[in-house]
Amino acid sequence: MTHREKPVTRQISLSGPDISEAEIEAVTAVLRTPYLSLGAKLDEFEQTFTDRLGVKHAIATSSGTAALHLLWRAFGLNPGDEVITTPFSFIASANSILFDGGRVVFVDIDPETWQIDVARIETAVTLRTKALLPVDVFGSLPDMDAIWSLAKKHDLRVLEDSCEALGASYKGRPAGTIGEAGTFGFYPNKQITTGEGGMIVTNDDELAFLTRSMRNQGRDPDAGWLQHARLGYNYRICDINCALGIVQMQRLDEILAKRTRVAGWYSERLADEPRVAMMEIPDEVTIAWFVMVVRLSDDYSQADRDDILAKLRRAGIACSNYFTPIHLQPFYQQQHGYKPGDFPITEALSARTVALPFHNHLSEADVDQAVTELRKLL
Numbered sequence: 001m002t003h004r005e006k007p008v009t010r011q012i013s014l015s016g017p018d019i020s021e022a023e024i025e026a027v028t029a030v031l032r033t034p035y036l037s038l039g040a041k042l043d044e045f046e047q048t049f050t051d052r053l054g055v056k057h058a059i060a061t062s063s064g065t066a067a068l069h070l071l072w073r074a075f076g077l078n079p080g081d082e083v084i085t086t087p088f089s090f091i092a093s094a095n096s097i098l099f100d101g102g103r104v105v106f107v108d109i110d111p112e113t114w115q116i117d118v119a120r121i122e123t124a125v126t127l128r129t130k131a132l133l134p135v136d137v138f139g140s141l142p143d144m145d146a147i148w149s150l151a152k153k154h155d156l157r158v159l160e161d162s163c164e165a166l167g168a169s170y171k172g173r174p175a176g177t178i179g180e181a182g183t184f185g186f187y188p189n190k191q192i193t194t195g196e197g198g199m200i201v202t203n204d205d206e207l208a209f210l211t212r213s214m215r216n217q218g219r220d221p222d223a224g225w226l227q228h229a230r231l232g233y234n235y236r237i238c239d240i241n242c243a244l245g246i247v248q249m250q251r252l253d254e255i256l257a258k259r260t261r262v263a264g265w266y267s268e269r270l271a272d273e274p275r276v277a278m279m280e281i282p283d284e285v286t287i288a289w290f291v292m293v294v295r296l297s298d299d300y301s302q303a304d305r306d307d308i309l310a311k312l313r314r315a316g317i318a319c320s321n322y323f324t325p326i327h328l329q330p331f332y333q334q335q336h337g338y339k340p341g342d343f344p345i346t347e348a349l350s351a352r353t354v355a356l357p358f359h360n361h362l363s364e365a366d367v368d369q370a371v372t373e374l375r376k377l378l
């Protein structure tokens with residue numbers, strides 16, 4: 001039997017970082033010093049966030065998930081405390097609540113904006129509700145004013161998961177600064193990357209102090225290396241990653257502009273396509289494009305969508321099904337008793353999403369090809 005190579009179809013990738021020579025040089029420069037962790041690059045990276053977002057404190061971490069976990073610890077979330085969030089997000093949002101025994105209470109989304117439906121939150125509030133965790137899904141934001149007025153009414157804390165929304169804003173206020181604290185993540189598919197990494201931003205001195213200490217094994221700033229004032233973790237980010245992040249932050253406007261341009265190419269080509277809808281962006285929101293997720297119309301089933309994804313891939317167009325609802329992930333169903341039908345709006349959307357290639361190296365021709373293939377399959 002002969003092994004024949006399959007003809008090579010050019011692949012258009014789903015996502016990818018935007019790394020220039022400047023990042024490569026900055027990383028190399030750190031490697032020529034002995035300061036690979038807790039050095040000057042850490043402070044400098046944090047300062048790019050305080051400067052850019054106009055917040056008092058920025059605490060860099062090893063990941064966005066670590067940033068969320070530290071904040072729940074600093075909030076003092078206790079076993080059995082309930083936190084209200086969206087089932088239409090990346091799993092880390094909800095998982096961070098579970099780490100120390102908190103209980104996740106999901107509220108379904110708005111069918112147009114794909115963000116948590118604030119009008120449904122109040123019925124989910126109980127005597128055990130401690131906090132709200134709005135997520136800035138796909139670089140847009142939920143109705144943060146309404147979230148805050150509910151929080152004030154019921155004396156709830158507000159933590160913002162902005163891991164997908166660096167550079168976005170709500171009524172001119174930067175995403176991540178609208179909650180008592182906000183979190184960012186720097187995995188390579190995010191707006192900026194440090195390989196792995198995350199950031200907490202807050203104006204609250206105590207949250208900043210506690211998260212900084214718990215990030216570094218519970219040490220206090222002026223105590224010795226082997227002095228541990230509280231239970232902590234190693235959630236530090238190293239200076240190599242920070243050096244990468246500093247340059248990415250210097251290039252943030254350029255990076256966001258490129259993403260906006262690619263999103264524009266998609267929007268133009270899909271505007272007159274009734275079988276496909278994009279997320280509605282509220283007037284108060286300036287989006288920071290994270291992914292290009294479109295929703296097929298209700299004429300398509302989940303099986304139709306899966307078939308389209310498989311055929312797109314065969315045609316060289318990388319694609320995905322962001323997100324599977326968190327409540328339908330196997331261990332949420334097994335351990336927390338969720339089942340299909342619990343959050344119908346999220347489920348109807350999730351069954352019909354197609355994430356198309358979206359990153360800074362796409363050309364207009366790539367976008368053309370992706371949309372043309374998609375239309376053929378519709």
Ligand SMILES: *Cc1c(COP(=O)(O)O)cnc(C)c1O
Nearest residue numbers: 063064065090092163185186187
């Ligand atoms: C990426 C992401 C996170 C977690 O960030 P990591 O750095 O991957 O740990 C959390 N929440 C949301 C909504 C995300 O998209």
